[in-house]
Amino acid sequence: MRFHPAGKKIIRNTLWVALALNLIGWLFITTSFFSSLLTLGTLVMLVMVLQFFRYPHRPVTTDEKLILSPADGKICVIEECEEKDYLKTRCLKVSIFMSPLNVHINWVPVPGTVTFLKHKEGEFYAAFKDKSAEENERFCTAIRLNDGREIMATQVAGALARRILNYLKPGQAVTQDLEMGFIRFGSRVDLYLPTDTKLNVKLGQKVTGSQTIIGELS
Template structure:
């Protein structure tokens, strides 16, 4: 199993903590059940961290007329809304909620040119709550399609997620097999799409990043 570079430091520190807990149990705890619980706790923590930063090998089918899913998770919002930060127009919003058990890599949803990148400070409400889209810390990315239209993809922090990574640069040409970023420990991604996008998902659907087709562009 491969692990994402975003987890390198956390994985290393977790291994050290797991070793320390085991040493404490072996050297300083004389009660076998307590020593066993320390070892079990260390193992559980390590397994959870390793599965969180797992790096799946996925082949992406490139299609400029399709919007691919930017993250693993569950569709928690589909609605028409006004995007006021950059696009400043009505959009079709599709949100994907990622639990701590999901892969947390974020993929580029459409090919084009990065025209807007902005990190916004904010709160840390639970990512599945509606107000998290506007009030939580987030990283906003706009991509201009070949026909001049733009879409927005916002990486939103959650109650547990406190670190959003974005790997793109302003003006960069991107394709759908590229990583947009990574969010550590539970979060969501909000897509703001043209109103005439033909959706291929519905509320409550489980989706897979870089594999599921969110919609088709007109």
């Protein structure tokens, strides 16, 4: 199993903590039951961290007419709304909630050119709640398509997510096989699409980043 570079430091620190706790248990805990319980607890902690930063190999089929899912997770919102950070127009919003068990890599949903990047400070409400889209810390990425239209993907922090990584740069040409970023420990990604987008997903559906077709552009 490969592990994502975003987790290199956390994996290393978790391993050291696990070793230290087990050493303390071996030296100072005389009861075998509690010693075994400590070992089991540190093992579970290490396995959870490793699975969180797993790095799957996914061949991506690019198509400029398709919107690919930017993340693994479950569709938690489908609605029309006003996008207020950059597009400032009515959009079709599709939100994907990522639990701590999902792969947390974020992929570029459409090919084009990056026109807007902005990190906004905010709160850390649970990512599945509606107010998280407006009030939580987030990172907005707008991409201009070849036909001039723009879509936006917003990485939203959650109650556990305290670090949003975004790898793109303004003016960068991007394709759907590129990683947009990474969010640590539970979060969501909001897509703001043209209102005439033909959706291929429904509320509650599980999606796979870079693989599931969210919709088709008219």
